[in-house]
Amino acid sequence: GAGVSQSPSNKVTEKGKDVELRCDPISGHTALYWYRQSLGQGLEFLIYFQGNSAPDKSGLPSDRFSAERTGGSVSTLTIQRTQQEDSAVYLCASSSSRTGEANYGYTFGSGTRLTVV
Amino acid sequence: QKEVEQDPGPLSVPEGAIVSLNCTYSNSAFQYFMWYRQYSRKGPELLMYTYSSGNKEDGRFTAQLNKASQYVSLLIRDSQPSDSATYLCAMTKTGGFKTIFGAGTRLFVKA
Numbered sequence: 001g002a003g004v005s006q007s008p009s010n011k012v013t014e015k016g017k018d019v020e021l022r023c024d025p026i027s028g029h030t031a032l033y034w035y036r037q038s039l040g041q042g043l044e045f046l047i048y049f050q051g052n053s054a055p056d057k058s059g060l061p062s063d064r065f066s067a068e069r070t071g072g073s074v075s076t077l078t079i080q081r082t083q084q085e086d087s088a089v090y091l092c093a094s095s096s097s098r099t100g101e102a103n104y105g106y107t108f109g110s111g112t113r114l115t116v117v
Numbered sequence: 118q119k120e121v122e123q124d125p126g127p128l129s130v131p132e133g134a135i136v137s138l139n140c141t142y143s144n145s146a147f148q149y150f151m152w153y154r155q156y157s158r159k160g161p162e163l164l165m166y167t168y169s170s171g172n173k174e175d176g177r178f179t180a181q182l183n184k185a186s187q188y189v190s191l192l193i194r195d196s197q198p199s200d201s202a203t204y205l206c207a208m209t210k211t212g213g214f215k216t217i218f219g220a221g222t223r224l225f226v227k228a
Contacts (some may be wrong), residue, residue: 108160
């Protein structure tokens with residue numbers, strides 16, 4: 001597609017429920033990232049996928065968070081047993097893996113605003 | 118201590134002003150430095166990037182990098198109300214694909 005698409009744009013869920021957030025990256029971009037942005041905070045790295053390599057999960061805050069990327073394209077971030085502190089905007093980004101471009105910047109989606117009540 | 122520190126906002130300036138937004142960093146392994154602009158309820162969009170000390174200009178925007186002193190700045194000349202947004206500095210290491218972001222500075226440009 002022309003840009004990075006995320007769905008849903010907004011999600012309100014009850015504490016303890018599971019949620020799935022979806023990201024559709026730019027066609028041909030092999031690198032995909034998930035970040036979390038809390039009110040007044042910078043972007044917090046969650047997970048990184050590069051092609052068929054094992055993902056870098058070093059930023060996932062707990063084992064309630066997981067993500068997968070199917071067919072090297074669409075990615076789903078799953079949060080199990082949601083807590084109020086999970087409320088944030090979840091941003092997905094993609095980039096080309098060609099030399100230099102991956103370092104120079106990402107294309108972000110508009111994010112999913114998650115509210116846990 | 119955070120790896121990237123960014124001046125807190127909000128910053129309010131009149132239209133036409135020159136604005137300087139600043140970040141310092143503590144990890145000398147960072148090699149690539151980016152500035153993103155984020156409008157309300159949108160994802161960040163890449164404004165500029167640089168990797169060598171000195172100034173890099175793009176229209177009304179200038180990115181300044183000083184690796185010896187470990188700071189980056191974004192200068193906005195002739196600021197416009199449409200520049201009202203949050204500006205995030207970001208940096209990454211060579212060969213690394215995990216970009217570290219500053220907390221962002223919220224800028225308001227008054228008409």
